[in-house]
Amino acid sequence: xxxxxxxxxxxxxxxxxxxxxxxxxxxxxxxxxxxxxxxxxxxxxxxxxxxxxxxxxxxxxxxxxxxxxxxxxxxxxxxxxxxxxxxxxxxxxxxxxxxxxxxxxxxxxxxxxxxxxxxxxxxxxxxxxxxxxxxxxxxxxxxxxxxxxxxxxxxxxxxxxxxxxxxxxxxxxxxxxxxxxxxxxxxxxxxxxxxxxxxxxxxxxxxxxxxxxxxxxxxxxxxxxxxxxxxxxxxxxxxxxxxxxxxxxxxxxxxxxxxxxxxxxxxxxxxxxxxxxxxxxxxxxxxxxxxxxxxxxxxxxxxxxxxxxxxxxxxxxxxxxxxxxxxxxxxxxxxxxxxxxxxxxxxxxxxxxxxxxxxxxxxxxxxxxxxxxxxxxxxxxxxxxxxxxxxxxxxxxxxxxxxxxxxxxxxxxxxxxxxxxxxxxxxxxxxxxxxxxxxxxxxxxxxxxxxxxxxxxxxxxxxxxx
Ligand code: NAD
Ligand code: UGA
Numbered sequence: 423x424x425x426x427x428x429x430x431x432x433x434x435x436x437x438x439x440x441x442x443x444x445x446x447x448x449x450x451x452x453x454x455x456x457x458x459x460x461x462x463x464x465x466x467x468x469x470x471x472x473x474x475x476x477x478x479x480x481x482x483x484x485x486x487x488x489x490x491x492x493x494x495x496x497x498x499x500x501x502x503x504x505x506x507x508x509x510x511x512x513x514x515x516x517x518x519x520x521x522x523x524x525x526x527x528x529x530x531x532x533x534x535x536x537x538x539x540x541x542x543x544x545x546x547x548x549x550x551x552x553x554x555x556x557x558x559x560x561x562x563x564x565x566x567x568x569x570x571x572x573x574x575x576x577x578x579x580x581x582x583x584x585x586x587x588x589x590x591x592x593x594x595x596x597x598x599x600x601x602x603x604x605x606x607x608x609x610x611x612x613x614x615x616x617x618x619x620x621x622x623x624x625x626x627x628x629x630x631x632x633x634x635x636x637x638x639x640x641x642x643x644x645x646x647x648x649x650x651x652x653x654x655x656x657x658x659x660x661x662x663x664x665x666x667x668x669x670x671x672x673x674x675x676x677x678x679x680x681x682x683x684x685x686x687x688x689x690x691x692x693x694x695x696x697x698x699x700x701x702x703x704x705x706x707x708x709x710x711x712x713x714x715x716x717x718x719x720x721x722x723x724x725x726x727x728x729x730x731x732x733x734x735x736x737x738x739x740x741x742x743x744x745x746x747x748x749x750x751x752x753x754x755x756x757x758x759x760x761x762x763x764x765x766x767x768x769x770x771x772x773x774x775x776x777x778x779x780x781x782x783x784x785x786x787x788x789x790x791x792x793x794x795x796x797x798x799x800x801x802x803x804x805x806x807x808x809x810x811x812x813x814x815x816x817x818x819x820x821x822x823x824x825x826x827x828x829x830x831x832x833x834x835x836x837x838x839x840x841x842x843x844x845x846x847x848x849x850x851x852x853x854x855x856x857x858x859x860x861x862x863x864x865x866x867x868x869x870x871x872x873x874x875x876x877x878x879x880x881x882x883x884x885x886x887x888x
Contacts (some may be wrong), residue, residue: 427453427548427612431505433535435459435468435494437475437512437590437693437762438552438583444483445594447492449620456493456501468494476761476788479591499542507612510535510563511552516697525704527556527697536566543574548609551580554698556705557636560603577609580631587692588759595640599625603634635681639702643718646695651725656686656887657731666887667869686887688771688840688867689729691756693764696722729767732838732886733774736865738855739884740836745779748859750830753841753868754786754794761788763797767867768840773801773837776820783822785830787843791823828854834862842870855880 424783432443435457447455457463467474469488473481484492495501501699502508512531532553539549549567551560560578567576580603582716586592600617604610614626629637656844666686690696699722706715728812737744756766763769772782784794798817803809824830827846831837831854839846847870855862866885876883 425506425612427507427616428509429454429505430456430509430616431501432457432509432511433459433498433502433538433550434509434511434513434531434553435461435464435474436511436513437477437587438585439509440468440473440475440484440494441477441480441585441590442511442552442583442594443509444480444487444492445617447487447490448483450616451491454491454493455487456505458495458498458501460496460498462496465494465496467535476838477587477725478757479589480758483591491692498538501545502539503542505547507548507550507616508539509550509552511583514553514555514697515693515702522704525700525707527554527560527704529555529699532559533562533566536563539576540567540570540574542570543570543576546575546577548577548579550611550613551578551635552583554582554638554642554694555580555635556701557632557639559635560631561869572805574624576847577604577606578631579604579609579613580634581613582634584638584641586846587762589756595620597621597625599627601627601629601634601637602627605636635728639698639705641696643702643721645683646690646699646725647718647721649685649687649690649695650687650721650728652684653689653728653886654724656728657747658733659887667872669887687728687767687871688732689725689767689885690767691764691768693762695763696725696765726770729770730774732767732865732867733771735884736775736836736838736863737778739865739882740863742776744775746781747835748781748783748833750824750827750834750837751777751782751784752786752827752830752837752846753843754784754789754797755841755843758841758843761793763789763793766797766841769797769801770820771838771840771867772798773805776816779816779820781820781822783824783830783834785824785827786841787845794823795821828857832857833859835859836865839864839866839868839870842868846870847874851876851879851881 432439439457443457444454464474479796514527517526517528564578600621602610602613610628617626659666670684673679699718703715703719754768755763799809802813825850861882864881864883869885872885
């Protein structure tokens with residue numbers, strides 16, 4: 423029989439581990455929560471005044487609990503050994519090598535965690551998969567754990583995380599549901615009892631392990647599919663004088679479709695949508711279902727098309743050349759209210775504009791120069807296998823980073839708005855217009871400025887899907 427949980431260890435102090443454990447610590451003052459990571463710098467940041475991730479409301483919670491029942495530490499083994507429940511919340515990126523490269527999830531880090539738990543544990547522990555994992559990973563985790571050094575015993579649960587970045591704290595405080603998959607009723611109950619401190623019982627869903635694992639990939643696939651679907655329609659809107667926002671509102675008011683996640687954009691980004699769909703595609707192929715694989719792969723292909731289409735439209739509109747033109751890039755994060763740039767549409771738009779030899783001046787309120795340059799170097803290196811001298815020079819000579827929207831737009835031929843930061847809609851556009859070359863093109867990849875009548879105020883204004 424499992425006793426109430428007193429000590430939790432979470433392996434992985436990332437975008438998921440940090441905020442989720444901070445929320446558990448806040449809601450359960452009697453549970454000691456330790457978040458561990460092998461990345462010393464990251465742990466030092468969690469212990470400083472400037473947390474490694476920007477997330478509204480997070481700093482307050484961390485400050486409230488840190489030093490009481492919330493600890494960030496690199497003492498991985500000791501923290502595992504002392505815990506009743508161990509969350510695995512490490513990264514599961516797309517494999518870049520070997521079998522399944524470009525599609526399958528790289529489970530190296532998850533497996534290393536399982537082996538380490540098996541090595542250092544004593545007695546009984548509940549191991550919780552928090553990372554997003556391919557269906558049936560728990561089978562491998564259980565087998566690894568069954569070879570414990572000290573005859574420790576384990577229950578394995580799947581508890582995928584559904585928070586979205588930028589709203590992580592809201593999502594954790596008031597989740598639509600918490601999903602817990604497992605075999606042992608006692609272990610499931612122990613985790614239910616943790617969440618039940620603040621989440622209404624009816625929102626705590628319990629399933630078998632495999633349904634839980636698969637629901638996470640499926641949820642992300644459905645969400646991304648909605649974005650690709652409305653983006654596909656946005657292309658048709660541009661060809662037919664329909665307006666994608668009107669179409670979205672019209673279809674979204676059908677309660678069977680619903681209004682959320684129908685915002686046409688320059689393309690979805692973020693560390694998970696593409697990775698998780700590609701993982702789903704790989705799994706379908708692995709289980710001999712090529713038609714199902716192909717169906718889901720279209721969601722990613724449509725997203726790539728949307729990013730390319732945006733650049734093509736810019737180049738065509740600007741008299742078929744952007745070479746040596748200054749283009750202001752407003753926004754580099756993959757969505758507003760986060761400093762996360764992983765798979766941001768902005769990276770791909772910048773890459774393609776650089777290949778057209780445009781001069782980019784980039785501004786994002788939360789992303790610094792070093793991170794921007796690193797992402798651009800990475801995307802060029804990815805394409806060619808390694809970063810060539812010519813691409814390094816291209817980035818060096820053609821990219822500058824500004825400290826404000828206004829600075830970026832100064833003397834620019836065009837602005838490309840790529841992240842929907844609220845501050846972008848609050849600018850003095852008369853001043854921006856004044857400082858730009860004419861015609862002053864503004865390409866709005868988020869339809870953020872659509873209601874400001876910028877066309878009437880002298881801009882050549884283009885959005886998505888109208
Ligand atoms: P992340 O890269 O921000 O953090 C993962 C952390 O794990 C890193 O700091 C890394 O150093 C650490 N780590 C890796 N191996 C380790 C080991 N053996 N021991 C100790 N620490 C180790 O990743 P993330 O964004 O937090 O995502 C984690 C998982 O959650 C992924 O599977 C992801 O798909 C899933 N997920 C992410 C989000 C999101 O919004 N980012 C939302 C839901 C689910
Ligand atoms: C997404 C899911 O929403 C979370 O439920 C999930 O936990 C998470 O992935 C994950 O597994 O990592 P996240 O990627 O943080 O969360 O952010 P979203 O709000 O889903 O946005 C993803 C991308 O889609 C962003 O680039 C966003 O701008 C874009 N998007 C979203 C649109 O273009 N249109 C929309 O209508 C919605």
